[in-house]
Amino acid sequence: MTQAIDRMQLDNPQEWDLSDLYQNFSDPNFSQDLESLQQQASEFRDAHRGKVKDLSADQLAECFKTLEAIAEKSGYLYAFPSLIFSADTRNTEAKQFLDKVMEALTGIENQLLFFDLELQKLDAAKFETLQKASTLATYQHYLNRIAKYRPHTLSEEVEQTRNQDSLTGRQAFIQLRSVHLGEQEYEPVTTPDGRIVSTESELSALLYHPDAEIRTAGYQSVRKVMKQHNSLYAYILNSVAQDHKIENQMRGYESTLQKQLLADEVSEPVFRAIMQGTGDRFDLFQRYYTLKGQALGQKIRTADLYAPWGTEATPAVTYKTGVETLLSALDQFDPNYARRAEEFFVKNWVDAKVRPGKRGGAFCSYTYGKHSYLLMSYTDDYNSLFTLAHEMGHGLHFAWIDDRQTYFNSNPPMVLAEIASTFNELLLLDYLLKQAKNDKALTKSLITRQLEDQLNLLFRQSTISRLELAVHERAAQSSFDQSFVNQEWMKLYQTLCGDAVEVLPEHQYDWARIGHIYFKPFYCYQYTASNIVSLACYQKYLEVGKDFIPGYLELLAAGGSLDQVTALRQYVGVDIEDPATIRGALTYVEKLLDQLQASL
Structure with missing residues (x-):
């Protein structure tokens, strides 16, 4: 399986090849596709505006196919400048083309808004008839989603205005933060081996360094920039939250939370159960870091959360070794699954190179009808390897969706969207533990890493959503500044950490690094749920071994064609609405803690 990988030059993290989309910004196909898309949207509007109520089920199915084709090509046009900009936020040409494309696509979206709006205005009997039509069976979930938004839909003119305003309103503020962060330069840190570290991704990787002074220096370098621009990032967050408040009032949502839960297909009782269930078990977080502090002979600080347990640094994992290890782990699960993953590296759909100006964090960008592109900054450590496994999980999920679903069913609900990524990490962990069975230090490092990952997903991510609850509740009443967000974040973190972890003063600025609180409110609890x-x-x-795989792959392939509660029950027998499912995850962490404590 790895012959193709062996032939590749993977000694250094690779850069992606976007030629599956377009060659460059001068590619004639780029401008031609944009022009033809605008014409296609205009023709569709002329043919169907004001006439949706008269469409038969067969005619509606044909309309859906046309809209899907437009959306697919729109995805190519957006992805190309967006991906180039993410890889280098200092690329002014990419920024200009991204702005141009977003403006054009907003115009196209406004041309087509009438269709869903007219569908939503159909009388109940007619709409129900369409929902039951066999020719529209593929689009049943899509129609059900349209029905749920009926109480919150505005007139076509207002919806168009909202879309246009987004370019210079909420979306512009979100983009401003990305541009501003990409322009920042960080105070360099020199490691004991003489390496000078100055990018955000490399400085964050120092949090895993065995030397406490190096960890502190890396931690402070990043947060010094967050402190310097504290008021700006709070102003942006307040502007985004206020825009959500205005939209809630216009659409009749009780809150930003209600609006987002509807989009996520998660009921509020499930959300509250997750928040309550994790909030009741902060003792697990505190127990772990108490044990870690005892092992290191010091009280753990927020700069030490990811410090290695031993005195020796965990061995480096080169990019080539990391790729080969991940593919071997996936191959033991399912050879075809691994083969699909290998394609990402062979065809350069991954950008893992570390460089200034690159967007922080990692993501998987799915382009329907093509494939996904993965972005991360690989820093030759196990954390990078697990990040690669995580994003590859997304990429494989979308590969199965692309095989089976139409465009309207290609976007899985958010809880389902994170399953394959976490599952991949668990596959990798088990593989690494088997490989390291005679290496006690590495085994311990992997177990503690898994515990820290679980504590992050269950407790840190839900704590971020607790901050968002406070932010959006405050925004519903009045505006806020950096003092409010800093204080709320510190208060929440001190409650989580208790006496086990010293929350350093710089941590009050840490919320500004969390992109999701700007991009999509209440995204982070979904990491917990997923x-x-x-x-x-x-x-x-x-429990069941290989017999589990067909149902699991069917779950991935379902995409957004089913309600996620139904899909989980139907394909893998998991009930997210059962409190026992939440308890099971917490019990898993508790057992890992018991295993760790017994080995000390």
Whole structure:
């Protein structure tokens, strides 16, 4: 399986090849596709505006196919400048083309807004008839989603205005933060081996360094920039939250939370159960870091959360070794699954190179009808390897969706969207533990890393959503500044950490690094929810073995064609609405803690 990988030059992290989309910004196909898309949207509007109420089920199915084709090509046009900009936020040409494309696509979206709006205005009997039509069976979930938004839909003119305003309103503020962060330069840190570290990704990687002074220097360098621009990032967050408040009032949502839960297909009782269930078990977080502090002979600080347990640094993992290790782990699960992953590296769909100006964090960008592109900054460590496994999980999920679903069913609900990524990490962990069975230091490092990953997903991510609850509740009443966000974040973190972890003063600025609180409110609790479900899936896989795989792959392939509660029950027998599922995840962490404590 790895012959193609062996032939590749993977000694250094690779850069992606976007030629599956366009060759460059001068590619004639780029401008031609944009022009033809605008014409196609205009023709569709002329043919159907004001006439949706008269469409038969067969005619509606044909309209859906046309809209899907437009959306697919729109995805190519957006992805190309967006991906180039993410890889280098200092690329002014990419920024200009991204702005141009976003403006054009907003115009196209406004041309087509009438269709869903007219569908939503159909009388109940007519709409129900369409929902039951066999020719529209593929689009049943899509129609059900349209029905749920009926109480919150505005007139076509207002919807168009909202879309246009987004370019210079909420979306512009979100983009401003990305541009501003990309322009920042960080105080360099020199490591004991003489290496000078100055990018955000490399400085963050120093949090795993065995030397406390190096960890502190890396931690402070990044947060010094967050402190310097504290008021700006709070102003942006306040502007985004205020825009959500205005939209809530216009659409009749009770809150930003209600609006987002509707989009996520998660009921509020499930959300509250997750927040309550994790909030009741902060003792697990505190117990772990108390043990770690005892082992290191010091009280753990927020700069030390990811410090290695031993005195020796965990061995480096080169990019080539990391790729080969991940593919071997996936191959033991399912050879075809691994083969699909290998394609990402062979065809350069991954950008893992570390460079200034690159967007922080990691992501998988799915382009329907093509494939996914993965972005990360690989820093030759196990954390990078697990990040690669995580994003590859997304990429493989979308590969299965692309095989089976139409465009309208290609976007899985958010809890489902994170399952494959976490599942991949669990596959990698088990593989590495088997390989390291005679290496006690590495085994311990992997177990503690898994514990820290679980504590992050279950407790840190849900704590971020607790901050968002406070932010959006405050925004509903009045505006806020950096003092409010800093104080709320510190208060929440001190509650989480208790006496086990010293929350350093610089941590009050840390919230500004969390992109999701700007991009999509209440995204982070879904990491918690999805992790809970992923653990349930993985435990079933360990119980039944290879017989689990067909149902799991069917779950991935379902995409957004089913309600996620139904999909989980139908394909893998997991019930997210059952409190026992939440308890099962917390019990898994508790057992890992028991295992760790017994080995000390």
